[in-house]
Amino acid sequence: MVVFVLLITAILLMLIFIMVFIANKISRKLTHKRKQWWLIAHILFVIVYFSGICGQLMVLLSMSSFSEKEFIHAGLEFISYFDDYLTIPGAIGSLVTGIWIALRTNWGGLTTYYWIMAKWIGNIFAILLGSSITGNVVQNLFPKILSSDVEPLQNPLYLQSRQILFLGIGISLTILTFLVVISYVKPWGKRKLN
16 A cells, blocks of 8 residues: 555656656747636546545445445445546646646746645645545455455444545545635745745
């Protein structure tokens, strides 16, 4: 698990480094029209990201009333699909488009404004949290739990894993909401650079 999180972190940081390198090689900033298209793409990726997290939460809430293994298994499949086809692409897409906008517009890069730093660091944290919690619980723990002879609602490991999943999704949703709010409000000013 730790190796997986470190691998994801390394990949994300390498992606950011490559984007910074490319942006530094391109001298001119985005035109107003291109900036608008990048903002539209960024907003669409954020919507996809939110949809994936909210979909996972809705399925998890409905799974709380299931007692049959087949229904619980189907719910886990849906959570996995939401993660694979909405949450992960939305998270990566919003990270890439947000960083590209920060690098190629008058915002001055990734470290000029505190709110921009908070956005990309918060997004990386949400990606790591989601991949470690959702990925570990859905891909590793639940299949083992459902393959046992104990009924899920009588299995303490199932109930604990479901609570961990609720907590992880709740934290991810809170982080995403915070990131959207600071995108609009831009609460912190420019860093004082020496």
